[in-house]
Amino acid sequence: MRRRKIMHGSTRALIIGGTQGLGLAIARRLQGEGCTSLVVSGRDGAKGEAVAGSLGACFVACDLEDTSSVERLVDSAADRLGGLNALVVAGALTDRGSILDTDHTTWDRMMAANARSPFFAIQRMAKLAIAAGEPASIVNILSMVVHCGQSFLAPYAASKAALANITKNAANSLRTQRIRVNGINCGWMDTPGEDAVQRKFHGAGDSWLEQAEAKQPFGMLVKPEHVAGLASFMLSGAAGVMTGSIVDFDQNIAGAYPE
Template sequence: MEVGLSNQVIVVTGAASGIGAAIAQRAASSGAEALLLVDRDADGLRAMERRLASVGATVAGASVDLRDPASSAAVAREGVERFGRIDGLVNAAGLTTRASFRDGTPEVWDDLFAVNARAPFLLMQAAIVDMTARATPGTIVNILSMNAHCGSPELAIYSATKGALATLTRNAAHAHLRDRIRVNGINLGWVATEAEHRMQSETLGLGPGWLAAAAARMPLGRLLEAEEAARLAVFLLSKASAPMTGALIDLEQRVTGAPG
C-alpha cells in the first residue's frame, strides 16, 4: 500500500508547530505538489516555510487569526490564487483553554468555538466549494480529540467544540459522498507538543517535570507523539485510505468503553 500525496495541493492549519507542523512535514515528504501553511504565529510560520522549502517543497504561508471569520475565506482565496486549487485540507489549529461548568465564561465559549468549530466549518465550506466547482475528488481531515466522547471536567467547553466538529465531519462526509469528497477525523489522545508543554509547565504550574510524571501513568510509558498523528493524517489524505469517509478514528492508548 503506497501512501503518497503526489499532484495534491494541501492546506494545513496550525502548521507553525506541534501536530500541524508534523502533518505539514509528513505531507511534504509524501510528495504533496504544494502546501499552504496557516497559523497566527507569523515567526513560526516563516521558520516552517524555510524548513520545508530547504528540502524542495513548494510552500506558502498565510499568517491569520482564525478567530476572525473572514480569515477562512482569505485562506481559501490564497490557496486557489497561488496554486490554482485545494485538493486537501487539514484542520489542525485549535485552542485548549481550560474551562469547566464552574468557571467557564461566555468569552471563553466564544473564543474556543470560533477557532475549534467555526473556523474548521468555514474552511471546509471553502474547500468543498472549490472541489465541487472543479468536479474533482478531495479530502478533508479534522484533528479532533478523545475529549469529544465526554471530556474531563476542566475541558467542558473545549470538549463541546470537538464534539461539534465531530458532527460536522460526519455531516460533510454524508453530504458530499457523491461529490467524491472524503471527510474524516482523528480523535487524538494526549500528545506531547510544544503547546502542551507550555500549558502544563507554565499555565497550569506543574513545572518541567510534568511530562515524566504524566508518561509514567500511561500504558506505553509515554505520551503520543505528533509524528504518529501526522502519519495517520497523511494516510487519510491519501488515496490509500479510499473510500473511507465519515470515520472518527481514536488515536489513543486506551480503548473507549473498556473497564479501568
Template sequence: MRDLTDLIIVVTGGTQGLGEDIARRAAQHHAAGLIICGRNEQKGQRVAAEITESGCPTVFVPADLASIDDCRTVIRAADERFGRIDGLVNCAASTERGSVDDATPELWDRIMAINLRAPFFLMQEAARVMRREGRGGSIVNIGSINAHGGLPNLTVYSTSKGGLMTLTKNAAVVLGADRIRVNCINVGWMFTPNEDIVQRAEGRGDNWLEVADAQMPFGRILRPPDVSGLVMWLLSAEGAMMSGAVIDFDHQRIIGAYR
C-alpha cells in the same frame, strides 16, 4: 505508500506542534504544494521557507481563525497560488481551560469560533474549490478524545470537539457525491511544545512528561508523528474508501487511564 504526489494540501495550525509535523510530513510524502496558516508570522514564514527549501512549495498565510474572513482568505490564497485544493487538514485549535463552573461567555465564543466555526467555513470554501475542479478531495478534522465527555476543566473545549465529530459525519454525507471524503481523528493526550507550556503552568513540574509516559499502557503518551502518519493515509489514495469515520487515537481508553 501514502503518496501525496500532485496534491495541494492546506494545513491550519501548520506553524507549530502537530500541524507543523503534518505539513512537514506531507512534503516528505511528495505533496505538490502546501498552504499553512497561523498567527505568528515570524514562525510561519520560517516553517514555510524550510519546507519550500526541501522541495515542496509552501506558502504561509497569517490568519486568526476566529475571523471568518481570515478562514476564507486561507482558502483563497491556496486557490490563487496553486489553482486547486486536494486536501484540507483542520488542525488549529484553542485548548483554553473552561469548566461548567468558571467558563465565561467570551471564552465560550472564542473556543467555538476557532474549534468549530472555523473548520466549518474552511470546509465550505475548500469544498467549493474541490467541486469546481472535479478531482474529489480529502478533509481531515483533528478532534480530541475529550469529545466523548472530557476532563472537568475542558468543558467548553470538549463540547467544541463533540460538535466537530458531528460536523464530520454530516459533511461526509453532503460531500460524498463529489468524491470529497471527510474524516476525524480524536487525538488523545499528546506531547507538543504547547502542551509542555500548559502542563508546567498547571504545576505538574519539569518532569511531567516522564511521569505521564510511565503511566501509559504502551509506555508513553502520543507524539505528533504518531498522528501525522494517519493523516497522510487519510489524505492519500490509500484512504480513498473511508469517509465519515471518527477514529479514536488514544490507547489510554483501553484501560480507562485518564489523566
C-alpha cells in the same frame, strides 16, 4: 534502504495550524511522501515564515477566531497552489474552563476557533473543489474529549464534539461530490503547545512530561509523528472511499473502567 512509496505527488494541501505540533508533523509527512504544493497557516507570522521556509512551503497568517480570516486563507491557498485537493484542520484553542466557571467570552472564542471556523473552511474548500470538478479529502483533528473530557475542558470538549458532528455531516453531504471528510480523536499528545498549556494552567515543571509518560500504558504520550501517518493515509488515494470515519488515536480506551 527501502524507498517510501510516493503518496502525495499530486496533493495540493492546506494545513490550518501547520506551524507547530501535530500540524507541522503532518506537513513534514506529506512533504516526505511527495507533496510539493503546500500551504501552512498560523497566527505567528515570523514563526510561520521560518517553518514554511524549512518546508519549501507557503505561509499565510490566519486567526481562527475570525471566520472571515479563515475563508480568505482558503482562497489564498487555492490561488497560490492552483487549487486545493487536501485540507487539514489542526489548529485549535485549548483554554481551560469547567461547567461552573466558563464565561461567555471563553465559550464564544472556543466555539468560533474550534467549530465555526473549521465549518466554513470546509465549506469554502468544498465549493472550490466542486467548481473545479476535482475530488478532495479533508481531515479534522479532533480529540478523545469528544467522549466526555475532564471537568476543566468543558468548552474545549463541547467545541470538539461539535466538530466531530460537522465531520460526519459534511462527509455525508459531500460524498456524491467525491469529497471525503474524516477525523482523528487524538489522545494526550506530546507537543510544544501541550508543554505550554501544562506550565500555564497546571503549574507543571520541567519534568512533567517524564512523569506523565511513566504512568501511561505504553510509556509515552501520543507522538505527533504517529498521528501524522494516519492523517497522510486519510488524505491519500490509498484511503479509497473512506469517509465519515472518526478514529480514536489513543492508548486509553473510551468507555473502559479499571479492572
